[in-house]
Amino acid sequence: MISRRALLSSIALLPLSLCAVAVAQSRDKRASASQDRRYTKAVREVTAKIQIDRARWKYMICHHSAMKEGNAATYDKQHRKRRMENGLAYHFVIGNGVDSGEGHIEVGQRWVRQIKGGHVKSDALNEVGIGICLVGNFEVAAPSARQIDALCELIDYLRAAVGKHLKLQSHAEAHPGHTACPGKYFPLKRLHARYG
Numbered sequence: 001m002i003s004r005r006a007l008l009s010s011i012a013l014l015p016l017s018l019c020a021v022a023v024a025q026s027r028d029k030r031a032s033a034s035q036d037r038r039y040t041k042a043v044r045e046v047t048a049k050i051q052i053d054r055a056r057w058k059y060m061i062c063h064h065s066a067m068k069e070g071n072a073a074t075y076d077k078q079h080r081k082r083r084m085e086n087g088l089a090y091h092f093v094i095g096n097g098v099d100s101g102e103g104h105i106e107v108g109q110r111w112v113r114q115i116k117g118g119h120v121k122s123d124a125l126n127e128v129g130i131g132i133c134l135v136g137n138f139e140v141a142a143p144s145a146r147q148i149d150a151l152c153e154l155i156d157y158l159r160a161a162v163g164k165h166l167k168l169q170s171h172a173e174a175h176p177g178h179t180a181c182p183g184k185y186f187p188l189k190r191l192h193a194r195y196g
């Protein structure tokens, strides 16, 4: 049986240990918050090593993947099966936390190699449009706040690195009447209000 004294001292220690846990948790939260402001860290690192073809790019074209699962590697496989010799049709893929981190931006080989996308039907538009795909089906549910934060940070970065002339378009705006992409829950109005 536990003595009264031992019991009292263990109770006295309890708030301290809980406090230590709370401090550790708030430290973790602060650390992850500062990482959250760095969605484009990998994009910047990759882009610093290549020569951007500034004269080429005119648009940033937003897509959804129309499915909950997937990441740059799985879409790359799917696109190669569809006989796209350069694989992944997009330049960037923004994860939703299922098969890549929520808001994690993956850089496609088409960006690394500064070659045209394969994300819209028009070849002329693929030549000048940077393809950005957010993982998810936004006909069913909205993208997460982190995905949109990551997208905004990417757009800000691209406009700084490529040029302010870059225009934002959705896939449906690029091809009216052909697709619902990136879905009715994609916050297009909000993004146009911010970026024109």
Ligand SMILES: [Zn+2]
Pocket (backbone or CB within 6 Å): 062, 063, 064, 119, 171, 179, 181, 182
């Ligand atoms: Zn699309």
